[in-house]
Amino acid sequence: MPEFIAPTERIESFAYQIWLFGERAETLRPVMEEIVGKIMSRERRMFETRGASSGVYWQPLQPNTIARKGGTTFHHHRAGERFDHPSNPLWRTGGLMRSLSERGAKDQILHVDDKGLEFGSRHPAADIHQQGRGVPRRPPLVVPKKHAHEYIGMLNNFIFGESNA
Numbered sequence: 766m767p768e769f770i771a772p773t774e775r776i777e778s779f780a781y782q783i784w785l786f787g788e789r790a791e792t793l794r795p796v797m798e799e800i801v802g803k804i805m806s807r808e809r810r811m812f813e814t815r816g817a818s819s820g821v822y823w824q825p826l827q828p829n830t831i832a833r834k835g836g837t838t839f840h841h842h843r844a845g846e847r848f849d850h851p852s853n854p855l856w857r858t859g860g861l862m863r864s865l866s867e868r869g870a871k872d873q874i875l876h877v878d879d880k881g882l883e884f885g886s887r888h889p890a891a892d893i894h895q896q897g898r899g900v901p902r903r904p905p906l907v908v909p910k911k912h913a914h915e916y917i918g919m920l921n922n923f924i925f926g927e928s929n930a
Contacts, residue, residue: 789924796923797882800916801868801875804884807912808905809866815854816903823854823903854894854903861888861905 807818816823831852855861864872864886874885885891885906894903908916 786924792879793881793920793923794877794879796919797877797879800919801877801882801884803912803916804908805866805868809862811905811907812853812855812862812866816907819904819907820909821904821907824901826852826854855890855905857890861886861890861894864888864891865906 810818863870872886872888874887876883891905894905
């Protein structure tokens with residue numbers, strides 16, 4: 766036989782849960798920091814895949830652009846190997862990529878607090894490529910719908926707990 770819970774106890778328990786959810790909703794910084802980490806990691810991957818990992822594949826560079834870039838492209842060091850990227854869009858010095866994938870990088874816009882987050886880049890090439898002004902549109906900052914849903918789920922789990930996800 767189920768245990769009887771007095772109505773006042775249920776109301777008090779419900780009121781406590783509402784209060785607890787409100788408290789969690791006012792202290793979002795920990796989950797916002799986690800989301801920023803995921804965004805930056807995915808931004809690095811997007812540059813490595815020429816946009817493909819975001820679902821918006823960047824149009825390849827023209828042969829004359831690749832030739833013009835020549836030896837001025839960013840040299841990426843990974844595991845002791847050196848990779849030149851003269852044919853990769855948005856990779857001239859690596860500054861734009863770093864501003865979107867490395868915390869504290871030059872030109873980075875990043876503000877995280879309990880109310881939310883602001884993220885972007887002040888790099889001169891960011892707006893040019895985002896808008897496609899004078900070059901094919903190659904958006905350097907994209908949050909695909911599936912990732913947005915994941916971030917919303919993270920917020921829900923943080924506020925309401927695993928049992929209510």
